[in-house]
Amino acid sequence: MGPMSNPASVPDDVVGAFQIEGEPVRGRLVRLGASVDEILRAHDYPEPVANLLGECCALAALVGSNLKFDGRLIVEARGSGAVRYVVADYDTSGGLRGYCRFDADEVAQASAGFARPGARSLLGDGIFLMTVDQGPEMDRYQGITQIEGETLALCAEQYFAQSEQTPTRVLLAVGEADAGEGRTWRAGGVLIQNIAEDAARGSTEEAWTRTQAFFETIGEDELIDPELSSNHLLYRLFHEDGVRVFGSKPLHAFCRCSQQRIETVLKSFPREEREDMVEPDGLIHVTCEYCSRVYAVSPEELEKAA
Numbered sequence: 001m002g003p004m005s006n007p008a009s010v011p012d013d014v015v016g017a018f019q020i021e022g023e024p025v026r027g028r029l030v031r032l033g034a035s036v037d038e039i040l041r042a043h044d045y046p047e048p049v050a051n052l053l054g055e056c057c058a059l060a061a062l063v064g065s066n067l068k069f070d071g072r073l074i075v076e077a078r079g080s081g082a083v084r085y086v087v088a089d090y091d092t093s094g095g096l097r098g099y100c101r102f103d104a105d106e107v108a109q110a111s112a113g114f115a116r117p118g119a120r121s122l123l124g125d126g127i128f129l130m131t132v133d134q135g136p137e138m139d140r141y142q143g144i145t146q147i148e149g150e151t152l153a154l155c156a157e158q159y160f161a162q163s164e165q166t167p168t169r170v171l172l173a174v175g176e177a178d179a180g181e182g183r184t185w186r187a188g189g190v191l192i193q194n195i196a197e198d199a200a201r202g203s204t205e206e207a208w209t210r211t212q213a214f215f216e217t218i219g220e221d222e223l224i225d226p227e228l229s230s231n232h233l234l235y236r237l238f239h240e241d242g243v244r245v246f247g248s249k250p251l252h253a254f255c256r257c258s259q260q261r262i263e264t265v266l267k268s269f270p271r272e273e274r275e276d277m278v279e280p281d282g283l284i285h286v287t288c289e290y291c292s293r294v295y296a297v298s299p300e301e302l303e304k305a306a
Contacts, residue, residue: 025195063075094251169212
């Protein structure tokens with residue numbers, strides 16, 4: 001089975017689970033099109049920063065799609081480098097959002113000599129975090145590891161090795177491609193994990209080694225190819241053993257900001273501070289750092305609602 005020839009027939013913005021037939025290896029694969037393009041174009045990100053944020057979004061979808069309850073997963077990396085932090089938020093409804101804070105001059109300097117600097121080059125010394133939020137009635141769970149690999153994929157592998165003792169491999173890819181309507185940002189990712197051996201299953205080492213050999217043949221260009229579907233990619237990789245796909249979940253860009261949320265935040269400030277925020281047109285303007293939407297709020301309305 002070869003790649004599909006019609007980009008319009010290949011579903012984008014989906015994440016799905018799979019398992020190698022007869023082998024103790026499971027995985028998930030994500031393909032992002034319009035959703036990641038909307039997230040990355042909300043800000044004028046330099047190419048290396050856009051790449052880092054796109055990887056973070058793909059990783060959040062890969063890991064978050066495995067949650068068994070309503071909630072969200074937040075993937076974040078913080079450092080002392082040109083990029084201060086990168087964060088992506090996956091909601092179990094399929095929503096994705098992300099944001100990156102950086103210094104443009106420092107990014108240009110960090111990028112010198114690199115075709116595309118990775119996470120370690122951009123973030124410097126820092127930490128990688130995954131946070132599971134099950135809602136206001138439940139405590140958050142957070143796992144933290146040091147940024148030790150050059151890529152976010154390596155950070156995630158290190159996280160799973162330390163926090164869950166689960167052998168895990170991750171590959172992430174971001175780039176621009178033409179899916180029929182001009183060049184847009186795309187992202188993709190694949191994650192495989194070794195299911196722990198037990199008395200009935202026996203040793204899983206040989207199967208894990210074999211699957212990793214196939215995994216390492218994946219090209220980053222395949223993960224963002226608008227003409228190659230997830231099923232075709234999995235078939236390319238694992239057709240010798242067979243692979244079972246467990247459906248897919250649609251993804252979309254979203255943001256939690258709203259007029260009501262902004263007004264609630266502003267009302268938490270003392271009146272004197274709110275007065276200092278008023279601009280010449282008599283309104284307070286607040287820009288959402290995620291989606292760049294600008295909200296205009298009347299100080300009088302805040303006083304009435306206070």
